[in-house]
């Protein structure tokens with residue numbers, strides 16, 4: 001029998017990789033996309049087949065996590081065996097500017113899905129995966145963080161996700177739903193949204209290297225994160241729903257780096273050695289030497305990075321480091337791609353895009 005999955009957030013980074021993985025495994029994949037005034041399906045366009053021509057195993061439905069009745073209808077129509085709730089207002093910085101909306105989508109959106117699953121009672125089990133986050137730890141009380149580390153979120157995003165986390169646990173305990181949380185640490189890829197720090201760095205420096213922009217403006221360079229690759233992490237999302245009993249798992253690499261490290265790596269991959277000068281908001285990064293075959297952007301002695309206080313957050317999560325021991329022991333999972341390798345992949349992808357844009361501009 002063909003298994004059916006429903007993915008919210010299918011147009012996002014993780015949703016696109018998870019859809020690919022499930023299609024490879026033979027699933028029928030249904031995804032929820034939001035109505036937007038311009039195209040927002042670029043990350044999954046390569047999966048789309050004309051339902052009249054292809055095998056129709058990939059289908060998109062209009063919906064929104066704030067629209068409970070719409071979600072219930074989609075669940076009733078698609079009758080999924082597995083629901084992956086990846087949809088969210090997922091930007092921590094933006095959540096300070098849109099706290100109410102973030103709560104509606106990230107907290108109540110999760111409740112809407114759980115309620116729909118509980119009421120519809122598909123014949124056989126509907127398993128539920130919740131995209132929980134290391135942002136729950138916030139002001140960390142323990143290093144490294146495990147499934148039992150206390151939570152202290154530091155943003156409206158983190159607090160909304162805390163509700164989503166506990167309502168998932170609650171529906172498991174109260175109604176016996178197969179529902180679990182993947183507490184995922186930061187994971188990135190060439191498909192990462194352009195305003196998250198890793199992609200902002202690889203895209204920004206690649207554009208400077210191609211002469212498309214003069215300078216990259218950043219926030220807190222001292223922030224420490226445990227970065228993995230999204231492809232490794234979606235494998236875990238699927239594995240968590242294949243167990244005999246539902247459980248929550250931390251997914252992380254167990255290795256930590258600073259934002260400044262990531263800037264240095266990306267510059268190195270572009271053939272640029274950086275020197276950091278100054279302190280706090282006065283800090284800048286200067287290109288000390290340039291060896292790459294670059295045109296016509298960075299020259300030695302150019303300032304390529306400046307601090308802009310607007311990118312500091314009202315409350316920061318300074319350090320996160322996960323311990324994935326439980327996932328390793330129980331699910332046999334370990335990440336295959338290091339943060340350094342991932343940075344090189346992201347730089348190569350962004351350099352290609354920047355080169356294409358420069359060529360297009362020159363042709364005008």
Ligand code: NDP
Nearest residue numbers: 009011012013014064065086087088090131133184186187
């Ligand atoms: P993205 O920001 O790339 O994708 C978010 C997805 O949610 C997009 O498809 C977006 O649609 C959709 N979405 C946003 N608002 C709504 C809404 N109101 N109704 C329906 N869908 C909506 O996130 P990621 O792929 O990086 O992350 C996936 C999930 O994992 C998120 O829940 C995130 O919070 C969580 N997470 C991510 C981590 C990471 O490091 N990437 C780590 C831990 C947790 P659109 O394309 O139209 O904007």
Ligand code: GDR
Nearest residue numbers: 090092133134135185186195196197198218219220223311
């Ligand atoms: P995060 O990711 O907040 O950890 O949330 P992000 O990449 O936005 O920030 C990581 C760290 O970098 C610092 N930083 C900057 N961040 C951004 N976005 N832009 C900047 O210019 C900048 N300069 C420094 C931040 O202050 C922060 O400390 C991500 C999201 O994917 C969440 O959805 C997910 O839950 C968590 O990861 C785990």
